[in-house]
Amino acid sequence: MEQYIIKGGAExxxxxxxxxxxNAALGILAAAIxxxxxxxxxxxxxxxxxxxxxxxxxxxxxKVERIDAHTVRINGAxxxxxxxxxxxxxxxxxxxxxxxxxxxxxxxxxxxxxxxxAIGARPIDQHIKGFEALGAKIDxxxxxxxxxxxxxxxxxxxxxxxxxxxxxxxxxxxxxxEGQTIIENAAREPHIVDVANFLNSMGAKIKGxxxxxxxxxxxxxxxxxxYAIIPDQIEAGTFMCMAAACRGDILIKNVIPxxxxxxxxxxxxxxxxxxxxxxxxxxxxxxxxxxxxxKTLPYPGFPTDMQPQIxxxxxxxxxxxxxxxxxxxxxxxxxxxxxRMGAEVRVERNVAVIDGIERxxxxxxxxPDLRAGAALVIAALQADGxxxxxxxxxxxxxxxDFEKKITALGGKIKYINDPNITEYA
Ligand code: EPZ
Numbered sequence: 001m002e003q004y005i006i007k008g009g010a011e012x013x014x015x016x017x018x019x020x021x022x023n024a025a026l027g028i029l030a031a032a033i034x035x036x037x038x039x040x041x042x043x044x045x046x047x048x049x050x051x052x053x054x055x056x057x058x059x060x061x062x063k064v065e066r067i068d069a070h071t072v073r074i075n076g077a078x079x080x081x082x083x084x085x086x087x088x089x090x091x092x093x094x095x096x097x098x099x100x101x102x103x104x105x106x107x108x109x110x111x112x113x114x115x116x117x118a119i120g121a122r123p124i125d126q127h128i129k130g131f132e133a134l135g136a137k138i139d140x141x142x143x144x145x146x147x148x149x150x151x152x153x154x155x156x157x158x159x160x161x162x163x164x165x166x167x168x169x170x171x172x173x174x175x176x177x178e179g180q181t182i183i184e185n186a187a188r189e190p191h192i193v194d195v196a197n198f199l200n201s202m203g204a205k206i207k208g209x210x211x212x213x214x215x216x217x218x219x220x221x222x223x224x225x226x227y228a229i230i231p232d233q234i235e236a237g238t239f240m241c242m243a244a245a246c247r248g249d250i251l252i253k254n255v256i257p258x259x260x261x262x263x264x265x266x267x268x269x270x271x272x273x274x275x276x277x278x279x280x281x282x283x284x285x286x287x288x289x290x291x292x293x294x295k296t297l298p299y300p301g302f303p304t305d306m307q308p309q310i311x312x313x314x315x316x317x318x319x320x321x322x323x324x325x326x327x328x329x330x331x332x333x334x335x336x337x338x339x340r341m342g343a344e345v346r347v348e349r350n351v352a353v354i355d356g357i358e359r360x361x362x363x364x365x366x367x368p369d370l371r372a373g374a375a376l377v378i379a380a381l382q383a384d385g386x387x388x389x390x391x392x393x394x395x396x397x398x399x400x401d402f403e404k405k406i407t408a409l410g411g412k413i414k415y416i417n418d419p420n421i422t423e424y425a
Contacts, residue, residue: 001390001417001419002390002392002393002396002415002416002417003388003389003390003392003415003416003417004377004380004387004388004389004392004403004413004414004415004416005386005387005388005413005414005416005421005423005424006362006377006380006381006383006386006387006388006389006411006412006413006414006424007362007385007386007412007413007424008360008362008380008381008382008383008384008385008386008387008412009382009383009384010381010410010411010412011246011247011248011410012242012243012246012248012249012250012381012406012409012410012411013248013249013250013409013410014250014251014408014409014410015250015251015252015253015408015409016239016250016251016252016253016405016408016409017253017254018231018232018235018236018239018252018253018254018255019043019045019046019047019070019231019232019235019254019400020043020044020045020070020228020229020230020231020232021045021190021191021194021229021230021231021232021233021234021235022045022047022049022050022232022234022235022397022398023094023164023189023191023232023234024190024191024194024195024229024230024232025041025044025045025050025053025229026049026050026053026092026094026097027094027097027168027172027191027194027195028041028194028195028198028227028229029041029044029050029053029054029057029072029074029097030053030057030094030097030098030100030101030172031097031101031172031195031198031199031202032057032074032076032198033057033060033062033074033076033079033098033101033102033105034076034101034104034105034172034175034176034199034202034222035075035076035202035222035223035224035225036075036076036077036221037075037077037223037224038073038074038075038224039073039074039075039076039202039224039225039226039227040067040071040072040073040224040225040226040227041071041072041073041074041226041227041228041229042070042071042226042227042228042229043070043071043228043229043230043231044070044071044072044229045070045229045232045235045398045400046069046070046400046401047396047397047398047399047400048393048396048397049092049094049397049398052088052091052092053088053092053094053095054066054072055088056084056085056088056092056095056098057074059084059085059088060079060080060081060082060083060084060098061078061079061080061081062074062075062076062078062079063075063077063078075224076105079106082102082106082108082109082110083109083110083111084098084109084110084111084112085112086112086143086144088112089111089112089113089114090112090115092397093114093115093117093122094165095111095112095114096111096114096124096127096145096165096169097165097168097169097172098111099111099127099131099145099147099169099173100127100131100168100169100170100171100172100173101172101173103131103134103136103147103149103152103173104152104172104173104174104175104176104177105176105222107136107148107149107150107151107152108146108147108148108149109145109146109147110144110145110146110147111144111145112143112144112145113140113143113144113145117369118330118333118368118369118372119328119329119330119331119333119369120328120329120330120331121329122328124145124165124166126159126160126161126163126166127163127165127166127169127170128145129157129159129160129166130157130159130166130169130170130173130174130183131147131169131170131173133155133156133157134149134152134153134154134155134157134170134173134174134177134181135149135150135151135152135153135155135177136148136149136152136173137149151177151178152173152174152176152177152178152218153177153178153179154174154177154178154179154180154181154182154216154217154218155174155177155181155182156181156182156184157170157181157182157183157184158184158185159183159184159185159186160185161185162185162186162187162188162212162298163187164187164189164191164192166187167183167186167187167192167214168187168191168192168195170183171183171192171195171196171199171206171209171214171216172195172199174216174218175199175204175205175206175216175218175219175222176204176218176219176220176221176222177216177218178218179217179218180215180216180217180218181215181216181218182213182214182215182216183213183214183216184212184213185212186208186209186211186212186213186214187298187299188210188211188212188298188299188300189298189299190210190230190233190256190259190299191230192209192210193209193210194229194230195209196209196210196214197209197227198225198227199222201225201226201227202222202223202224202225203219203221203222203223204216204219204222205217205218205219230256230259231254231255231256231259233255233256233259233260233303234303234305234306234371234398235398235399235400236252236255236259236260236263236281237260237263237303237305237306237309238306238309238371238374238375238378238399239252239283239405240252240260240263240264240267240274240281240283241263241267241306241309241310241312241313241375241378242309242378242381242406242409243272243283243284243285244267244270244272244283244285244286244289244313245285245312245313245316245378245379245381245382246285246378246381246382247285247286247287248283248284248285248409248410249282249283249284249285250282250283250409251280251281251282252280252281252282252283253279253280254279254280255279255280255281256279257276257277257278257279257280257281260281261300262300262301262302262303263302263303263306263310264276264281266292266294266302266310267283267313269290269292270286270289270290270291270292270313270314270317271286271288271289271290272284272285272286272289273286288318289313289314289316289317289318289356290317290318290319291314291317291318291319291320291321291354291356292314292317292321293321293322293323293324294307294310294311294314294321294322294323294324295323295324295326296323296324296325296326296327297326297327298327304325304326304327304328304331305371306371307323307325307331307371308331308334308371308372308374308375308376309371309374309375309378310323311323311335311338311345311352311354311375312338312343312375312376312378312379313378314354314356315338315343315344315345315354315356315357315360315379316356316357316358316359316360316382317356318356319355319356320353320354320355320356321353321354321356322351322352322353322354323351323352323354324350324351324352325350325351325352326350329350331350331369331372332347332350332352333368333369333372334367334368334369334372334373334375334376335347335352337363337365337366337367337368337372337376338360338365338375338376338379340363340364340365341360341361341362341363341365341379341380341383341387342357342359342360342361343357343360343379344356344357359382359383359384360379360380360382360383360384361383361384361385362380362383362384362385362386362387363383363387364387364388364390365380365387365388365389365390366389366390366391367389367390367391367392367394367395368391368394369394370394370395370397370398370399371398372394373389373391373392373394373395374395374398374399374402376389377389377395377402377406377413380413381406381411381412381413386423386424388416392415403415412424
């Protein structure tokens with residue numbers, strides 16, 4: 001069983017270079033199949049979710065050439081099927097991006113319904129609302145969503161909730177609909193802007209991405225392009241919290257500081273030092289951190305994908321902090337694991353009340369999901385003693401070379417794939 005063995009207490013000092021944004025890459029890879037020409041994508045993160053997405057793209061017949069770990073060439077001309085195999089949806093929820101891409105290009109798609117996951121029910125009603133507004137017929141049967149449209153016509157769509165996935169999915173379909181689509185109450189995350197910029201580089205006509213109103217004038221064809229994906233704001237934020245929680249001094253390179261503003265603000269409020277450069281931030285952890293409160297919100301609010309990581313950091317601050325998770329209904333599953341390490345945290349529905357302690361103590365714990373897994377690694381790096389963390393397959397879905405990057409900073413972490421090894425030899 002894959003696990004990390006971590007010896008806590010090492011000083012973390014040095015530099016780390018951030019990879020491409022996973023959640024931008026997943027939308028961009030799906031959108032790449034909408035052209036019948038070569039699309040060269042650079043700075044993709046070499047993580048499991050991206051690799052599964054590339055397998056799914058090849059599986060429907062598109063040409064996929066992996067130039068190197070971070071570069072891929074895709075050509076959608078040879079696509080033979082608009083049906084995505086169930087195995088891919090089981091392995092990665094973002095397979096639902098194929099609906100928007102295939103519906104936009106071929107006016108039909110058949111994709112397995114995504115299930116819920118560790119952090120919540122994660123319905124796709126807003127995706128469906130958008131597709132139907134564009135004129136698609138949706139049929140849900142046998143665990144599959146099938147959709148066809150004689151033609152897609154631009155529409156005025158108002159999302160009932162701010163949703164990253166539906167904004168990206170509907171933006172893709174609308175980019176090849178006839179006429180203008182207006183998406184109101186759109187998500188504003190950096191990865192939405194990245195997907196829109198990518199589609200525009202293919203000849204789409206999208207304006208307003210990054211605001212809550214996106215206007216799309218449909219085109220009949222998209223062409224090839226070459227595009228580099230933005231850096232991952234959540235990977236960067238994870239290392240920022242690592243520096244703060246472990247009183248380290250880490251220069252985090254290849255970032256867009258603007259995307260990190262809410263994380264910088266919170267870590268600074270807590271007494272940590274955050275120095276911003278053009279494409280880097282340096283975080284120097286405070287000797288004593290102050291408590292503060294955090295509420296997760298859609299961008300530019302504090303990202304839900306950083307909630308476990310900031311909670312772990314707050315669990316080491318002086319005084320009581322409150323963390324409110326307003327996006328997902330079940331994103332505190334890691335708290336039980338953190339309490340095994342001595343954390344003083346109580347959860348009531350979507351609010352965690354955290355009383356800071358000096359130091360975690362090493363324990364055997366399990367990662368319940370991707371971001372919680374990364375947060376538990378931070379806790380183990382700060383802890384007194386040895387920790388073993390299993391379920392790290394989740395972490396490998398979204399963090400490239402996580403243990404290598406931590407080791408380079410001085411962290412004592414080992415990747416083990418042998419259940420008999422439990423010591424940090
Ligand atoms: C994306 O998920 C990310 N995943 C998530 O990151 C991230 O946590 C989330 O956006 C929020 O930022 C990818 O980009 C692959 P949503 P997504 O649609 O698109 C509700 C990670 O760790 N909702 O913005 O599925 C939903 O239940 C992952 O990298 C509806 O009600 O999130 C949630 O409460 C975890 N109906 C809220 O909206 C819908 O049709 C936000 O969900 C769609 C969503």
